[in-house]
Amino acid sequence: MFFNEEGMFRLDEMVAEQPTFKKIMEDGIITDAEIEAQSNLVLDLYKKLETTFTPEQLKLIGDTMIETAVLQAAYQYKELQELHF
Numbered sequence: 001m002f003f004n005e006e007g008m009f010r011l012d013e014m015v016a017e018q019p020t021f022k023k024i025m026e027d028g029i030i031t032d033a034e035i036e037a038q039s040n041l042v043l044d045l046y047k048k049l050e051t052t053f054t055p056e057q058l059k060l061i062g063d064t065m066i067e068t069a070v071l072q073a074a075y076q077y078k079e080l081q082e083l084h085f
Contacts, residue, residue, distance in 0.1 A: 011072060 004010045015021050020041065024034045049061060 009068075009071065011068065012075075 002009060002014075004013070020038060024030055024038065049058060053061065
């Protein structure tokens with residue numbers, strides 16, 4: 001589910017498959033309203049997590065989300081770095 005056949009984390013693929021991402025990208029222009037709507041959706045999901053999981057589970061979820069964001073940022077910086085060389 002989270003990994004491809006080569007064992008690589010498939011975050012980009014999962015994002016591209018998300019209906020919310022497809023809707024945001026359908027006209028090729030990302031608006032402030034779309035960003036705000038997605039932000040509100042994410043905040044609602046975080047609030048749902050807080051009422052569903054124990055503090056230990058929330059820490060694991062939070063750590064996983066943060067490290068996933070670090071991985072995504074590292075990929076992006078690596079791509080920019082490769083453009084300069």
